[in-house]
Amino acid sequence: MSAGSEVKTCRVSVSLALFWGALACGSNVDVGSLGAEPALSSAVDENDDPMVVEVSLEAQKSFKRYGKSPDTAVWTYNGTIPGPLIEGRVGDTLRVHFTNSLPESTTIHWHGLRLPAAMDGTEAMQSPVPPEGTFEYEFELRDAGLFWFHPHVRSDVQVEKGLYGVIRVTSNEEPTVDQERIMVLDDVRVLSDGSLPTYLDDESKMLGRQGNILLVNGQAMPTFRWRSGSLQRFHIVNVANGRFFNLSLAGYAWRVIGTDGGWLPQPYDTDQLLVSPGERYDVALVATGDPGDETTLMNDPYERGHDTGAEPPLEVARFIVNDEPRVMGRVLPAISRELERLPDGAANHELVLDEGLIDGVLSFTINGETYPNVPPLSVPSGAIRRFDVRNASEMDHPFHVHGTFFQILSANGVPIPSADLANKDTVIVPRMSTLRLVSRFEEPGRWMYHCHIFEHAEGGMMGEITVAENP
Numbered sequence: 501m502s503a504g505s506e507v508k509t510c511r512v513s514v515s516l517a518l519f520w521g522a523l524a525c526g527s528n529v530d531v532g533s534l535g536a537e538p539a540l541s542s543a544v545d546e547n548d549d550p551m552v553v554e555v556s557l558e559a560q561k562s563f564k565r566y567g568k569s570p571d572t573a574v575w576t577y578n579g580t581i582p583g584p585l586i587e588g589r590v591g592d593t594l595r596v597h598f599t600n601s602l603p604e605s606t607t608i609h610w611h612g613l614r615l616p617a618a619m620d621g622t623e624a625m626q627s628p629v630p631p632e633g634t635f636e637y638e639f640e641l642r643d644a645g646l647f648w649f650h651p652h653v654r655s656d657v658q659v660e661k662g663l664y665g666v667i668r669v670t671s672n673e674e675p676t677v678d679q680e681r682i683m684v685l686d687d688v689r690v691l692s693d694g695s696l697p698t699y700l701d702d703e704s705k706m707l708g709r710q711g712n713i714l715l716v717n718g719q720a721m722p723t724f725r726w727r728s729g730s731l732q733r734f735h736i737v738n739v740a741n742g743r744f745f746n747l748s749l750a751g752y753a754w755r756v757i758g759t760d761g762g763w764l765p766q767p768y769d770t771d772q773l774l775v776s777p778g779e780r781y782d783v784a785l786v787a788t789g790d791p792g793d794e795t796t797l798m799n800d801p802y803e804r805g806h807d808t809g810a811e812p813p814l815e816v817a818r819f820i821v822n823d824e825p826r827v828m829g830r831v832l833p834a835i836s837r838e839l840e841r842l843p844d845g846a847a848n849h850e851l852v853l854d855e856g857l858i859d860g861v862l863s864f865t866i867n868g869e870t871y872p873n874v875p876p877l878s879v880p881s882g883a884i885r886r887f888d889v890r891n892a893s894e895m896d897h898p899f900h901v902h903g904t905f906f907q908i909l910s911a912n913g914v915p916i917p918s919a920d921l922a923n924k925d926t927v928i929v930p931r932m933s934t935l936r937l938v939s940r941f942e943e944p945g946r947w948m949y950h951c952h953i954f955e956h957a958e959g960g961m962m963g964e965i966t967v968a969e970n971p
């Protein structure tokens with residue numbers, strides 16, 4: 501399909517169902533049958549220029565009903581959780597008029613996007629937008645994939661209250677599928693009166709806040725309907741503070757075609773799709789079964805430390821085969837992508853992630869210090885740097901770097917085969933193990949890196965990389 505207005509028209513007319521694949525533009529998709537699906541609201545593009553996506557986001561108080569709970573007072577972008585879906589194409593300019601109508605300061609960080617540091621929404625580069633304040637973010641969308649946005653101020657609290665949304669950036673070469681969906685995974689702890697706890701208990705400090713309600717696109721246990729035989733594509737992102745999602749769908753394997761920074765050089769199949777906070781996966785599968793057949797998307801136990809693996813399996817969503825006649829002959833996409841492998845070699849830096857008591861307070865450290873006392877690393881613009889990220893703690897940490905992608909060269913000294921190369925911005929560093937990562941740094945400025953369990957980042961596990969302009 502060629503880029504341009506055709507795509508856009510299709511998108512607008514069926515945007516609630518998030519269809520835009522070539523077939524979805526045709527007549528053989530019954531949009532009406534999807535009424536019960538959890539839809540993302542769409543951001544309104546206020547600019548006629550096809551190369552400019554211009555949207556307004558307002559951080560504002562609102563109410564939300566989670567599952568069967570009474571109304572919860574939440575914080576939102578434009579009144580919805582998730583916030584409005586922003587859609588653009590590679591090469592488009594995104595301009596965001598941001599207004600803060602919350603009672604406290606905030607910023608918007610654009611997770612995974614390569615952009616100028618001044619637009620990255622971190623306190624290293626931007627003074628937080630005060631209540632009643634505004635800010636204009638503007639940058640080019642450089643990479644195709646699913647990205648997301650959230651505050652970078654008190655993110656453990658602000659994201660938990662509902663401040664998050666996604667950005668879908670498409671390329672001109674998207675595979676043709678019958679149906680494409682975005683699944684924003686989250687969880688939230690809601691008390692019986694509908695309120696969110698304000699007190700951070702010890703377990704939440706240690707593991708990150710884990711909720712009692714699992715959410716897909718802001719809904720508890722939603723139902724998705726699909727047509728037997730149809731080729732389905734899912735963009736999955738985990739925006740939870742602390743919960744890892746270990747997804748399985750009985751009878752299916754996930755064909756993983758992409759991750760944080762776009763497509764993989766070579767897809768792979770897996771029964772369990774483990775998605776830690778911050779990570780994204782682009783997966784496909786062919787729906788099977790007869791009308792009415794149901795499959796439950798499960799979050800299976802995964803041991804990320806401190807006995808988290810003893811939690812029971814949890815239901816996430818339901819898939820039901822609809823009444824339409826079976827589609828025949830669909831095959832899983834065999835995408836391939838040339839990915840430049842960054843050079844291997846000795847590490848330039850070692851980052852040791854650990855947890856422990858500092859002056860009696862549970863702290864999460866990098867090289868023994870908590871942010872902002874972690875000494876910043878400096879890198880000249882254009883340089884390639886390798887990091888040994890050593891997790892010395894009893895718990896997995898999803899390690900995230902801003903403003904660039906990295907590749908994983910080895911795990912515990914064992915080289916990662918070229919076939920498994922990927923552009924990542926967030927990766928699980930399993931407990932008591934070491935990953936060697938390599939990255940190229942381009943945009944000058946101060947960039948954050950941190951554990952993406954927000955309670956750990958706010959608890960100290962965060963540092964900065966200063967990329968210096970070449971003289």
Ligand code: C2O
Binds near residue numbers: 900
């Ligand atoms: Cu999604 Cu610094 O984070």
Ligand code: CU
Binds near residue numbers: 896
């Ligand atoms: Cu962590």
